[in-house]
Amino acid sequence: MADSKDGVREIRINPIVPSESVLVSTARGLRPRKEEAPVERDSREHVEKCPFCVGNEEMTPPTVAAWPTPTDWQVRVVENLFPVLSPQQDGNALNFGLQKVIDGYGRHEVVIDHRNHGIRISDMEISHIEGIFSVFRDRMQEIYASDTRIKYVLVFKNFGAAAGASIAHTHSQIVAMPVVPENVVNELTYTRQYYAKYQQNIFHTLVDEALTFEATIYDRESGEVRRKIDVGQYIIERGEYFIAIKPFASRFEWEVQILPLMHQADFLDIKDEHLKDFATVLKHTMQRLNAVLGGMQYNFFLHSLPHSVEWQDCGASYVWHLEICPRTSIPTGFELGSGLFVSTISPEDAAERLRAVKL
């Protein structure tokens, strides 16, 4: 990108969800954000009093699922001790006037990602990462099948205090919800509209553009290059079945998304033979992010086709994906008040720095 001395100042519209936009403002002195300091990582392998460490299984609620086996677990799923949603709801939520309430019915599980207390995903064996995501898939499958009131199963991970992790032992969470989350609804709605209009799946179009698109845009008056888009400029990692992309417009400056190259709307469609490639792309992406950002705190979450009937017609227009959102700064009043998030590094520069990391 032509980066003048003043830097870039432009509002970019998210192509998937046009109601979301980001202000890319790389000019010095225009940094309204407070940087989130990297954390000192708890890299201990075993912590005596940690409820998620091996040997302390009696400190957690009973095991719901384990991989590969409960006795020799490498990944273990337990009920969350402090669930945000619970199956023990009476279902009598009261509606009054403008106060509409949906019963807080659901499930909340914790996935203990690894026996090793402080291990990072970037340091895990690829076969282990495959195991974690096969557990996610199998839990989602079972939860959807067990209860038709569940409209969405959200899988996510908080890593680091700034990302909301309260227990240092590496873990992910599964929340089964009685509603489809608003941001997934937006993705489904806009991509369905796009499909109806162009008979194309926008996720595939985006990936195709990232793989093939090349353009130079000149300023009409001065003839200077205003923007240069190179082939592969937004690609961070490419595997046989999966690709990691730095979105052209995303709320988090270092956000990276991993998508399948083949058509899959529902994460439950991922086959065992795809998992290794997915795990490899994820591990390499995390290695790159860690190398550039240091003690990175982050969230990741899995967006997939909901199983509730009202979204069943989105099978052709949607593609599941993993969003990885490093938490490098705290949103400011400007951002929360305007909904316009600020990126102080251009997505093109961020992608270039991630790609430049030698693995």
Ligand SMILES: [Zn+2]
């Ligand atoms: Zn632990």
Ligand SMILES: [Zn+2]
């Ligand atoms: Zn998403």
